[in-house]
Amino acid sequence: MSTPTTSLTEVASSGATLRAFLHGLPGVDRVGADQRAATLGTRSIKTTAKAKAIDLAISMVDLTTLEGADTPGKVRAMCAKAVRPDPADASVPKVAAVCVYPDLVPHAVEALRGTGVRVASVATGFPSGRTSLAVKVDDTALAVASGADEIDMVIDRGAFLAGDYLTVYEQIVAVKAACARKDGEDAHLKVILETGELVTYDNVRRASWLAMVAGADFIKTSTGKVAPAATLPVTLVMLEAVRDFRDRTGRMVGVKPAGGIRTTKDAIKNLVLVNETAGPDWLTAEWFRLGASSLLNDLLMQRTKLTTGHYAGPDYFTLD
């Protein structure tokens, strides 16, 4: 998926150069970003486009369960739903991935083998990330060895907010190395910024670049455990960052808003934002994901409404 960045390699040669680079990025016009996200969020789309958008959104879902009470049985049921979201309608696309805690990866791998649905695992002391680098790397290595295709790591927000960008950079580099596999099929690395803790849009832009320079394959807004999570303006700022990063380096990085995305309306607003900000190249599950625990049912209900003219009640579909 990724090729190494060449022109930005010296940026992280010291904490001072990294800081100078990140603080040299143009500031985000907060009012402008809020306004643009609000405007794009109110775009109306035709019914035919809506049907396509719903299927596209389904194909981009990272169907997620990240609860202390998760069990192998719950994960297996979720995997069945990921592969065949509506048992009564084979035309519904599969979701992109199932996202679980590292100890549940083997169950997801077994349930999804040969289906094309990927297994994503959170790691690095998710959700706070408050543990040693050695533990973060071990946590990642466990998930990768168990067969995870994708790793969703959290950044050290404490270090970031203290201005210690080099520590954040070095941790991402170390976790990326732990994503390597002998067969060359490395797990893709999604770097969670936890934007709800980063305070400003300028910080969101800096954290996005920091993650990309360190080798992120994806940048992800949130863990789903902190509010606010995936707001449209934050996703907008991140989409601008991946667009500008590709302009500068030629390398594409994906974006994953996650947390609080529950309705078809939310999903479609995100798709409009992708199209208008980063561009249509990002409008595939390879480059854009929606991390969500309960969005899929609403997408299925709205899809049924478009197809049949009436809603199936929420009870018609199995729980997300």
Ligand SMILES: O=C[C@H](O)COP(=O)(O)O
């Ligand atoms: O990564 C995904 C999030 O944890 C899901 O958050 P959510 O439960 O608000 O959809």
